[in-house]
Amino acid sequence: MAKVKVAWFDFCCCEGCQIEMTNFGEPFLKLLELVEPVEFREAMSEKTTERINVSFIEGSFSREEDRVRLEEIRERSDVVVAYGACAVTGGINALKNHFEMDDYKEAVYGADKDMPHLDTQDAKPVSAAIKVDYAIPGCPIDKDEFLRVVTQLVHGTSKVYVPTYPVCLECKLRETVCRYDDGDHCMGQVALAGCGAPCPADGIPCEACRGFVENPNEKALEQVLQERGGLSAAWAKKKSQMFTANLRGDA
């Protein structure tokens, strides 16, 4: 069987998802029995202009000039997968969408802020520029989920499974002590599951890096963050918006 040609492309992001993949170890090597990477900036220097079976796109669409590159990738790819919060929803990059552009450019670039190569716009998901076939959430992505999705795609599955229930369910399944019972806070009640709830298991709150479930009760979340988690009203609001800034109008 001919190997599936896969490529990784990055846009506005920290490339942490690609780096995470280089840490997958043995399972990633196993994957190479099925796929042939033809471009992967963090792991190889080769580039390709050939047709690609599956293109993985990391990072937000946050410069109009990136639209051309995204369209070109779409044009020569059979399947496009957005992976990581930045690509799927805009991720934490989208926090800037709720500030004045001039202010955040000044804060980041200082006196250089008006240089042409630092041009920017609102951080949007990749799907705002091109058609995306599948999305893998998370900041960074989860190893098991990524390998499962790629294996499904390589075997010609037309529907990729991502859970729709909250992280609390996975947390309860692994019998982790609730952060709230430890005097802490957590957002697992409304966070989209699929990661296996590793953060509470490691004694840290879920920050909902995979985004929220459908129709989350955001008011109740903010209330419980304050009343049980001990956060101030302003901090509870900011916390709940960290990975959902693009989905909310009041950040």
Ligand code: SF4
């Ligand atoms: S999703 Fe997170 S880890 Fe991945 S590129 Fe964006 S900021 Fe980095």
Ligand code: SF4
């Ligand atoms: S620790 Fe977080 S994810 Fe786990 S049960 Fe409590 S609120 Fe839910």
Ligand code: SF4
């Ligand atoms: S537990 Fe929450 S913050 Fe941690 S990986 Fe899962 S969704 Fe992300």
